[in-house]
Amino acid sequence: MELAPYLILGSIEGLVTAAVLALMAVGLSLVFGVMRVVNVAHGEFFMLGAVLAWFVADMIGGHPAVSFVAALFIAPVLVGSLAVVADATILKRIKYDPERTIVATIGLLYIIQQVTLMTYGSNARPVEPPFNQRISIPWFEWTESGLSMYWPWGLGTTTYKLAVIGFAVILLLAIWVLMTRTRIGLIMRATQLDRDVAQAYGINVDRVYALVFGLGAGLAALAAVLIVPIQQAHYLMGHDPLLLSFIVVIIGGLGSLAGTVVAAVLIGLSDGLISVFFTPTLAKIIATLIVTFVLIFRPSGLLGKHNP
């Protein structure tokens, strides 16, 4: 077997993972950065996005493109709204105390999971992608008759996977513009840097927190809607992405959005490549090893502040 074609295949699979992971981890990072809340329920917001996408697609029916686009809007908005309610009714009441928010979001994790199990059930259900043409990737080889092109068996991807990568890139750019070029982004960054002074300068911190928590959850849900045509919706699907998001956020540097994206690409690519050549389990083991080494040698992450 030739190595290079499989490197390409692994990279594409890895970039799809990276795209979804980056969106989800940026949500987690934003919530931690601005609110100092470690949201253990972030994976459940992801799961809920996928499950709601299935409900929306099932209800609307018709052409998969129509129902998928509807899900792409409706699921993140619903999940974001749920997060805003959770912020007002739970996190605000315990005054965002770091330890108590961890316990509270663990509770939220189980509530969301069990309610989903009771209503949606334990089946994994697919959502049809809006489009899904197969693309075979050609390969070139020197033979006695010169350069020849052929189509290695199994070397291919789909238009949908490429679209996921493209869409995630656009969304991440949009978040970057939102944070660095808009008034609301400035307000969020100021709140992140000094909550009290921000408040003394007229910033409604409660409202910023509600917005950030809703936005973070909405990003997780959006990532899930993108992946559900590839992976199916299941009530336990939030666990692995939550673990990987934490790994990504820690490697990237807590609260650093750029670092989060870099780390997501790193983890996604290594996951894709190792899964193609070895096993997905080894990929997880290696990701965990990377985070261990980062914690030992660069405790504040690749792009985090105050590295020793």
Add this chain to the structure above:
Amino acid sequence: MLELTSVSSGYAGAQVLREVSLSLNAGEIVCILGRNGAGKTTMMKTIMGLLKASQGQIIFNGTDLTTIAPHKIAGCGIGYVPQGRRLFSELTVAENLEIGLMAGNKSSATLDKVLGMFPRLAERLDQRANTLSGGEQQMLATGRALCLEPQLLLLDEPTEGLQPSMIALIRDTVVALKKQGVGILLVEQRVDAVLSIADKVMFLENGMNRDVMSADHLRDNPDLLKKYIGV
């Protein structure tokens, strides 16, 4: 303009301010003196709503600040320069000032005025706040507050750690603001730096209002300084 009536406040489980009363008029400079830990910063934070008053009223131009949401206090026309400056360290000079403009709903005309007062900030608009020198940081902290065109300015130890030329600049700024009718509540350790410009002095001790007097009276009786704050 500002009237505190037996205001008490503190932190979870620890009362710090005990029934403090004070009044301040437009165009007046009131200086709060007191040893470290006397509760001066706590008083500033209570006025800004960052700490909740457990008792008393804080009336500013007819509004009781203890009854409105903390983030609405700046919009009433109060600019706050916290102790240690507390700039938004990773934001640029321009962004820090922008926060001040937003707080007062002011336009770029106000910004031009503030930059006119601190030309060194105008040269460094795109520089991050945490890369400024100490003096420049104090200019930015003051400029940020002035961007909301406050009627009342709270200054918490603005000369802390500054060199003499910078202290003079801050003092000149305060005097100029007073002439424009801005009320100024000033916390200061350097008694010499404030005695010449203050109208009224308040001595705070263990969170209690020990004495209030005119600055003239204190200049005539310097032994009071020794009695109250040991300098």
